[in-house]
Amino acid sequence: xxxxxxxxxxxxxxxxxxxxxxxxxxxxxxxxxxxxxxxxxxxxxxxxxxxxxxxxxxxxxxxxxxxxxxxxxxxxxxxxxxxxxxxxxxxxxxxxxxxxxxxxxxxxxxxxxxxxxxxxxxxxxxxxxxxxxxxxxxxxxxxxxxxxxxxxxxx
Amino acid sequence: xxxxxxxxxxxxxxxxxxxxxxxxxxxxxxxxxxxxxxxxxxxxxxxxxxxxxxxxxxxxxxxxxxxxxxxxxxxxxxxxxxxxxxxxxxxxxxxxxxxxxxxxxxxxxxxxxxxxxxxxxxxxxxxxxxxxxxxxxxxxxxxxxxxxxxxxxxxxxxxxxxxxxxxxxxxxxxxxxxxxxx
Numbered sequence: 001x002x003x004x005x006x007x008x009x010x011x012x013x014x015x016x017x018x019x020x021x022x023x024x025x026x027x028x029x030x031x032x033x034x035x036x037x038x039x040x041x042x043x044x045x046x047x048x049x050x051x052x053x054x055x056x057x058x059x060x061x062x063x064x065x066x067x068x069x070x071x072x073x074x075x076x077x078x079x080x081x082x083x084x085x086x087x088x089x090x091x092x093x094x095x096x097x098x099x100x101x102x103x104x105x106x107x108x109x110x111x112x113x114x115x116x117x118x119x120x121x122x123x124x125x126x127x128x129x130x131x132x133x134x135x136x137x138x139x140x141x142x143x144x145x146x147x148x149x150x151x152x153x154x155x
Numbered sequence: 156x157x158x159x160x161x162x163x164x165x166x167x168x169x170x171x172x173x174x175x176x177x178x179x180x181x182x183x184x185x186x187x188x189x190x191x192x193x194x195x196x197x198x199x200x201x202x203x204x205x206x207x208x209x210x211x212x213x214x215x216x217x218x219x220x221x222x223x224x225x226x227x228x229x230x231x232x233x234x235x236x237x238x239x240x241x242x243x244x245x246x247x248x249x250x251x252x253x254x255x256x257x258x259x260x261x262x263x264x265x266x267x268x269x270x271x272x273x274x275x276x277x278x279x280x281x282x283x284x285x286x287x288x289x290x291x292x293x294x295x296x297x298x299x300x301x302x303x304x305x306x307x308x309x310x311x312x313x314x315x316x317x318x319x320x321x322x323x324x325x326x327x328x329x330x331x332x333x334x335x336x337x
Binding site for chain 2: 017020021024025027028031032034035049050051052053054055056057060063070082083117119120122123124125126127128129130131132135136138139140142143144145146147148149150151152
């Protein structure tokens with residue numbers, strides 16, 4: 001009987017952790033590649049409407065963002081509750097748009113400039129007045145490729 | 156002869172490598188936002204100072220969609236809901252029953268949207284999306300009928316052919332200004 005008794009204190013064989021760093025590094029690289037560091041703090045409400053006919057914006061460097069929405073609570077005192085335009089990380093007015101576009105355009109190599117898209121990130125509750133004004137300014141600045149940012153409608 | 160000393164360089168302890176990697180990993184995990192920007196792609200018409208030429212269109216070829224400040228739709232003079240818009244537009248474009256109050260052929264069909272400055276953006280985008288969807292569905296159907304393949308899998312030349320067969324023409328009029336803006 002004693003023959004089959006387990007020996008007390010015999011530890012289970014240890015799992016080798018030598019490859020752990022490799023696994024972690026793999027994960028690390030994955031996240032490093034997919035990471036997009038958030039460049040601008042969003043200061044306006046951004047509750048995107050739903051749509052079905054969506055196109056992905058592939059190349060981030062060829063996209064500039066114009067955000068429109070009601071200012072967040074902490075900016076109410078300063079900017080009111082009416083929808084505002086946010087360019088980069090600042091509140092702006094419609095007349096600032098051409099300069100903003102030009103600044104972005106100068107960072108893009110010349111041969112890729114026709115592919116520049118403007119992503120209009122507009123809150124669903126905003127009325128069309130301000131959106132129309134922005135669109136007209138974009139047309140006047142020759143920026144005709146526009147992407148109305150939207151979420152995929154859940155089926 | 157001097158005795159050759161073979162001294163190995165001391166090995167660096169790599170045990171803490173995992174810790175460093177972990178630290179970086181957690182940093183990137185926290186800062187990561189995996190959001191691909193998606194949206195409805197549109198091409199705006201170029202701006203010109205001159206008054207555009209007025210082109211006379213036959214009424215039968217124009218599918219007018221009006222959206223008022225209360226987000227209600229008036230399609231070709233009749234109130235309609237967004238839900239039926241897609242099917243209705245498809246019927247108008249293709250005109251399968253050869254009715255004389257619908258488009259002569261898909262190439263002549265024009266969709267005209269007019270909204271108010273007080274229209275909700277959500278509604279506007281929904282309408283735009285439905286109309287675009289109508290066109291995409293028609294192209295898809297044509298691709299299946301003609302080539303037995305989905306539109307996206309067709310070669311570029313055939314896609315272009317179908318696109319010219321059913322061109323997407325959405326004209327946007329200057330919005331009216333009756334409603335209250337927020």
